[in-house]
Amino acid sequence: xxxxxxxxxxxxxxxxxxxxxxxxxxxxxxxxxxxxxxxxxxxxxxxxxxxxxxxxxx
Amino acid sequence: xxxxxxxxxxxxxxxxxxxxxxxxxxxxxxxxxxxxxxxxxxxxxxxxxxxxxxxxxxxxxxxxxxxxxxxxxxxxxxxxxxxxxxxxxxxxxxxxxxxxxxxxxxxxxxxxxxxxxxxxxxxxxxxxxxxxxxxxxxxxxxxxxxxxxxxxxxxxxxxxxxxxxxxxxxxxxxxxxxxxxxxxxxxxxxxxxxxxxxxxxxxxxxxxxxxxxxxxxxxxxxxxxxxxxxxxxxxxxxxxxxxxxxxxxxxxxxxxxxxxxxxxxxxxxxxxxxxxxxxxxxxxxxxxxxxxxxxxxxxxxxxxxxxxxxxxxxxxxxxxxxxxxxxxxxxxxxxxxxxxxxxxxxxxxxxxxxxxxxxxxxx
Numbered sequence: 001x002x003x004x005x006x007x008x009x010x011x012x013x014x015x016x017x018x019x020x021x022x023x024x025x026x027x028x029x030x031x032x033x034x035x036x037x038x039x040x041x042x043x044x045x046x047x048x049x050x051x052x053x054x055x056x057x058x
Numbered sequence: 059x060x061x062x063x064x065x066x067x068x069x070x071x072x073x074x075x076x077x078x079x080x081x082x083x084x085x086x087x088x089x090x091x092x093x094x095x096x097x098x099x100x101x102x103x104x105x106x107x108x109x110x111x112x113x114x115x116x117x118x119x120x121x122x123x124x125x126x127x128x129x130x131x132x133x134x135x136x137x138x139x140x141x142x143x144x145x146x147x148x149x150x151x152x153x154x155x156x157x158x159x160x161x162x163x164x165x166x167x168x169x170x171x172x173x174x175x176x177x178x179x180x181x182x183x184x185x186x187x188x189x190x191x192x193x194x195x196x197x198x199x200x201x202x203x204x205x206x207x208x209x210x211x212x213x214x215x216x217x218x219x220x221x222x223x224x225x226x227x228x229x230x231x232x233x234x235x236x237x238x239x240x241x242x243x244x245x246x247x248x249x250x251x252x253x254x255x256x257x258x259x260x261x262x263x264x265x266x267x268x269x270x271x272x273x274x275x276x277x278x279x280x281x282x283x284x285x286x287x288x289x290x291x292x293x294x295x296x297x298x299x300x301x302x303x304x305x306x307x308x309x310x311x312x313x314x315x316x317x318x319x320x321x322x323x324x325x326x327x328x329x330x331x332x333x334x335x336x337x338x339x340x341x342x343x344x345x346x347x348x349x350x351x352x353x354x355x356x357x358x359x360x361x362x363x364x365x366x367x368x369x370x371x372x373x374x375x376x377x378x379x380x381x382x383x384x385x386x387x388x389x390x391x392x393x394x395x396x397x398x399x400x401x402x403x404x405x406x407x408x409x410x411x412x413x414x415x416x417x418x419x420x421x
Contacts, residue, residue, distance in 0.1 A: 003341035006182025007334045013190075014330050017286055021317045024293055028316040033078025038274025039135070044142035045274030046321055047308040050281045050369070050378025051148035051388065054306040055205060056213035 062335055077318045083272050084321055088328015089335070091265050091277075095177045096336035098258035102171045102376040105255075106162075106399065110406045115246035120255035121381075122235045122242075127263035128385040129231045132270045136386065137224040145386030146276040148373030149213035150393050157371035158379065158394040160364055162401025165376065167361040167409050172279035172375030175365065176326055180333030182341050184348055188355045189362030196366020197284030198291060201309075205302035207371055216389035227387040234392065235384070266385065273321045276386055278378030279329075280369040282322030285312055287366075322378075351419035357412060372397075 034043035066089060074082035095101055105117020136143045148154070165171040168189045170178045175193055178186030207213075218227035243250050269277045288296075288304060298304040298313055317323040348354075369375040373390055374383060380398060383391025 001346040003182035003337065003344040003346055005346050006184055006187055007180065007337060007341055008182075009187055010179045010182065010330050011334050014327050018317065018327070020293075021286075021289060025289065026314060026316055028077035028081070028318045030076060030078055033319075034080050036079040036083060037272050038080075038142055039139060039271040041142065044139075045144045046312070047144065047275070048281055048285075048312040048320060048322065049144070049146060049275045050278035050322070050374035051146040051383060051386075051390070052281070052308065053149050053204065053208065053213060053215070053373055054303060054309070055208045056149045056151075056215060 062338065066331075066335070073318065077316070080272060081319055081324055084269075084324040085328045087265060087269055087272065088325035089332040090328070091173070091262065091325065092177055092180055092329035092332020092334075093336045094258055094261045094265070094332075095173060095329070096181050096333040098254055098261075100255055100258035100262070101174045101177065102380070103165045103169055103174050103402075106402045107166060107169070107406050109242065109245075110403050111410075113245055113247040115242045115250045116248075116252035116255055118242050119239055119250045120252065120259040122239050123256065124259035124263045124266070125381055125384050126232050126235045127260065128266045128381070129235075129387070130228060131263075131267045132276065132385055133219055133228050133231070133387050134224050135267075135270060137219055143270060143274050145217065145219070145388060146278065146374060146378055146382035146391070147215055147217045147386055147388040148379070148383065148390040149208075149215040150390045151207070151213040152211045153207040154213070154372050154390060155393050155397045157368040158397035159401035160368040161372055161375060162398035162403075163405035163408070164361040164364040164368060164401075165398075166402050166405025167412075168358045168365070169409070172365070172369060172377045173329060174376075175362070176279065176329040177333040180330035181337035182334075182344070182346065184346055185355065185358045189358040189365070192359045192362035193366045194283040194287040196363040196368075197280050197370050198287035198366070199363075200367040200370025201284045201288070201303045202301050203367065204370060218387035218389065231384060231387060238395075266381070269325070275321065276378070276382030277325060278322045278374060278382060279326060280322075280366065280375045280378060281312075282317070282320060282324075282326040283366065284370060285320060285323060286317065288313055289317070349420050350413065350416035353419075354412065354416040357416075 035041035108114040
């Protein structure tokens with residue numbers, strides 16, 4: 001067995017997560033999409049970021 | 059290669075249509091980052107390991123250059139567009155420092171950090187595949203512990219750009235990186251420059267800057283993994299209203315929305331896919347099975363779990379906390395660097411001993 005099996009497992013897992021989320025959650029709505037780039041637009045960062053510390057913000 | 063490139067283009071165009079151009083660009087960015095990290099053999103855990111074990115500083119020097127180039131661009135950009143662009147600014151605290159040390163130790167145990175575990179999994183590494191689900195689970199558990207940590211110890215967010223102004227913050231950041239570079243060089247045995255790593259570092263910096271311009275926030279990893287686990291937990295009956303972290307409007311919105319519109323989820327998916335693309339051809343010449351006893355996979359799962367918990371309590375892994383933190387001018391990034399390196403030093407020796415034991419048992 002080669003690493004190709006591992007690659008197939010990893011990519012399949014990612015596809016499964018996306019499909020699972022699509023079926024059970026809210027599908028994306030392209031009509032509510034933000035501007036292509038945050039820089040220079042009015043639709044900025046989502047704020048959903050690893051450093052986000054609710055209750056201890058700046 | 060043409061077929062794989064065509065598939066990626068079709069995928070990105072499809073995402074642009076069904077979700078939006080920004081999300082397609084972010085997935086493309088993640089794929090490119092994953093491809094670069096895998097193709098150039100560049101990362102965070104390996105260079106630290108080689109420095110600790112062999113006094114080989116080439117990878118760390120390249121990392122410092124990548125962070126410095128990113129800082130030089132994103133600190134002024136974020137200051138220029140406040141509200142639209144945000145930095146990876148997080149509090150410094152005792153629990154944050156301990157967590158960064160635990161992360162440093164854990165990443166050496168599985169030879170994969172935040173980005174590294176995704177890239178390794180994408181390239182078909184079985185240890186990373188064993189660790190990754192637990193990394194996600196740990197990230198979710200860590201998110202539940204964040205409010206407890208914040209209430210139990212003082213958490214002080216310190217932004218150099220807010221405290222000193224952008225110009226001074228950039229100068230201090232670059233000076234700090236230079237000092238670390240000089241210290242690393244003084245311990246180094248052999249050359250400190252490596253053309254392959256430097257190329258990867260420059261590419262990574264360019265991609266990290268693009269990430270800020272497109273997403274409005276710096277590159278991160280662990281938030282997305284925790285979000286996936288939170289969604290899975292919700293699917294089996296967990297109520298997010300019982301968790302202080304997830305009732306915050308930003309997190310509640312991420313939980314309610316599609317992962318195809320979440321920044322870190324998209325770049326995480328891209329990292330796996332980019333690494334898979336880069337490793338695809340050579341993968342048939344590399345064995346899937348590792349020459350170790352089966353129990354080391356349990357070790358990988360355990361330390362995967364610790365990677366997740368610790369990276370949430372440290373407000374980011376080596377990417378969101380260390381790389382993006384320092385580049386944004388957050389003091390927590392510097393604290394992460396010191397604590398993570400101390401943890402890594404212990405992790406290198408612990409890993410070597412356990413790996414030796416697992417290798418002997420496998421023979």
